[in-house]
Amino acid sequence: MATKKTQDVFSISTSTFDPSKLGEGFRDFAEKGVEQSKEAYAKMKVAAEEATQTVEATLKNAQAGTVELGLKTIDTMRANAESSFSHFEALLGVKSVAELFELQTSFFRKQSEAAVEQAKSMQETSKKVAESVAAPSKAAAEKAATYFKAA
Template sequence: MSKTATKTAEFANVEFPTFDASKATDQFRAFAEKGVEQSKEAYTKIKSGAEETQKAFESTFETAKAVGSELSLKTIATLRTNAETGFSHLEALFGAKSLSEVIELQTAFLRKGAETAVEQAKEFQAVSTKAATDVTKPIKDVFEKTFKDLKVA
């Protein structure tokens, strides 16, 4: 027998399993169901994240509005105090009887004005820092939660 005939005879004895279409259909169905389930889970996570982000933005805008009002009121109060102090000083200057008294009043006014300006600047810094922290807190919390969830997944 020739080499070709021997090889052909060997291949003729090889058996292939029969193709069972029902098993393939079941496997395809299981694969598709798993894909649908994973898609539903991903959609639920995305929807939940979007809702949390929306709530965080709403909270941020409400906080920004409240903080803006607080800063405006603080500014108005500071301006009112400075105006009243200026008018009181002007009244005191008109009541001065000598040049030395005017110089003394002016020196005291400038010293007190500088001290008041420093105090007001510290108050504004504290209010502004608190405002920035309050406004950014909701968004910061959402980002921290999101990154924590990503690390878990």
């Protein structure tokens, strides 16, 4: 009977193993790894720069919006103070109770109308500021969404 020669898994046939090709394979693998790392770094660098620009634009818009809202608030307070001082001066010249009630009623009506207008103005300004603050983030999100749709 003939015995069959079996080769175990750990034995290396010297006829099929070429050490020079092994070095080339490692070199190719390392070069591909380096190239992929460079590409990943470049993409990450671009993404970080875009994120930084988005944050800077958002903060710039928030600062400008805060200043605008602050100035609008100061103007509103100034108008209300001037109106109150004018009313107080008018009250000092009142000659009768009927004139006092008429003056007071007129003042409350004007102040109520002014408060409604001021609230509308502040609401519009706040909406505009919120939209301008959100615009850079919204644009970045839309860009990212199109990037992921394309990928």
